[in-house]
Amino acid sequence: MRRFRARRGLWPALAAxxxxxxxxxxxxxxxxxxxxxxxxxxxxxxxxxCAGILVVAHVRRRC
Structure with a gap:
């Protein structure tokens, strides 16, 4: 089970x-x-x- 903990974020990243x-x-x-x-x-x-993505990233980090 320990070997899968490192890959736990892989599936959400692939889905995104x-x-x-x-x-x-x-x-x-x-x-x-x-x-x-x-x-x-x-x-x-x-x-x-690109500007829209930057604005969303900025707002996301502030909240």
Whole structure:
């Protein structure tokens, strides 16, 4: 049983990674099409996504 204690966080990490990959696979095509339609550079979409992740991480650490 001791050998599994070190891996206890592995399954939640794998589940979170899978959920993130599926969410991005669902969102990215819509963002791509919307950016093309609006004439917005894809760099701005990526920057907005990164900024959102940073804000959530900051708020999460403070609470």
């Amino acid at each position: 990674t899978t959920m993130l990959a599926l969410a991005l696979a669902d969102i990215v095509p819509e963002v791509w099409a919307g950016a093309r339609e609006a004439g917005v550079s894809l760099w701005w979409c990526g920057a907005a996504g």
